[in-house]
Amino acid sequence: MTARLVDGIAVAAKIRTELKERTGRLATAGCVPGLAVIMVGNDPASAVYVRNKIRACHEVGIHSSRFDFPSDADPAEVLACIRSLNADPTVHGILVQLPLPKHFSVPDILEAISAEKDVDGFHLYNVGGLVVGSTVFPPCTPYGVVKLLEHEGVEIEGKNVVVVGASNIVGKPMALMLMQREATVCICHAKTRDLAQFTILADILVVAAGKPNLIVPQMVKTGAVVIDVGINRLPDGRLVGDVDFAGVSQKASLITPVPGGVGPMTITMLLANTIASAERRMSLAEPERS
Numbered sequence: 001m002t003a004r005l006v007d008g009i010a011v012a013a014k015i016r017t018e019l020k021e022r023t024g025r026l027a028t029a030g031c032v033p034g035l036a037v038i039m040v041g042n043d044p045a046s047a048v049y050v051r052n053k054i055r056a057c058h059e060v061g062i063h064s065s066r067f068d069f070p071s072d073a074d075p076a077e078v079l080a081c082i083r084s085l086n087a088d089p090t091v092h093g094i095l096v097q098l099p100l101p102k103h104f105s106v107p108d109i110l111e112a113i114s115a116e117k118d119v120d121g122f123h124l125y126n127v128g129g130l131v132v133g134s135t136v137f138p139p140c141t142p143y144g145v146v147k148l149l150e151h152e153g154v155e156i157e158g159k160n161v162v163v164v165g166a167s168n169i170v171g172k173p174m175a176l177m178l179m180q181r182e183a184t185v186c187i188c189h190a191k192t193r194d195l196a197q198f199t200i201l202a203d204i205l206v207v208a209a210g211k212p213n214l215i216v217p218q219m220v221k222t223g224a225v226v227i228d229v230g231i232n233r234l235p236d237g238r239l240v241g242d243v244d245f246a247g248v249s250q251k252a253s254l255i256t257p258v259p260g261g262v263g264p265m266t267i268t269m270l271l272a273n274t275i276a277s278a279e280r281r282m283s284l285a286e287p288e289r290s
């Protein structure tokens with residue numbers, strides 16, 4: 001079997017066209033959606049992601065503002081910036097780019113963001129919403145994975161899903177979102193013994209562990225859908241996921257590449273959450289399932 005490739009760039013482009021139509025309708029109603037992006041320090045990968053977020057906002061008609069702090073910034077200054085953005089009616093979304101420098105308490109920063117503007121979906125209120133199936137802002141990467149599965153016509157209900165990786169940003173919310181869609185979900189993590197005994201059962205395998213070549217063909221069921229969320233920079237400069245792409249492509253029915261699979265969806269779903277926030281404020285919202 002040779003897997004069909006999921007083109008995340010094409011799916012993201014299609015969604016962005018729809019998002020542009022929605023910002024057009026908002027503009028007619030007198031509202032320009034606004035996203036505030038806070039970056040602390042100078043992590044090179046974060047700098048690229050933040051630049052890409054700002055550019056993507058511009059392309060779909062979202063007004064963006066950027067707030068940069070040095071890596072030795074006092075967390076109190078960042079908290080003050082968040083509080084002022086919470087009170088600014090032209091701002092519909094606020095995000096703090098992660099990771100933060102070590103002297104920051106990530107929970108303190110994330111909880112300071114108004115849950116109504118938490119377009120990353122990391123605030124406890126929104127995480128709680130995921131647990132009970134009434135999320136306001138689904139976290140962008142798992143939201144992007146669900147959109148890719150929907151776009152490819154992959155049925156989720158009743159399927160065995162194995163999520164490898166239990167991070168707050170990807171693994172845990174991913175599992176909750178797929179559980180909400182009535183999949184049978186198993187979460188594996190760094191301490192899981194004999195990972196293969198779980199992954200081999202997966203109809204849908206989502207891998208977000210941050211380890212190149214963690215998933216090899218013997219660990220994958222023939223015909224499985226394999227979603228690779230890993231982003232690893234190799235010493236030779238190449239970007240790869242967590243899945244042995246060449247090998248697993250021979251066994252899976254559908255597979256996402258890295259780059260060009262899930263990655264482009266992350267920023268697209270951030271745009272979607274920001275526009276949804278503005279629509280909610282303007283009462284133009286269409287309900288969307290988490």
Ligand SMILES: Nc1nc2c(c(=O)[nH]1)N[C@@H](CN(C=O)c1ccc(C(=O)N[C@@H](CCC(=O)O)C(=O)O)cc1)CN2
Nearest residue numbers: 049095096097098099120140259260261263264266267
């Ligand atoms: N506040 C947040 N911080 C972080 C998030 C997040 O959603 N919110 N996620 C990641 C980083 N991230 C966005 O912030 C992100 C990661 C990857 C991509 C992407 O487009 N990847 C491309 C490859 C890009 C490259 O060449 O490096 C791909 O996989 O095709 C976009 C956004 C952690 N921090």
Ligand SMILES: [Mg+2]
Nearest residue numbers: 111112113114
């Ligand atoms: Mg808050």
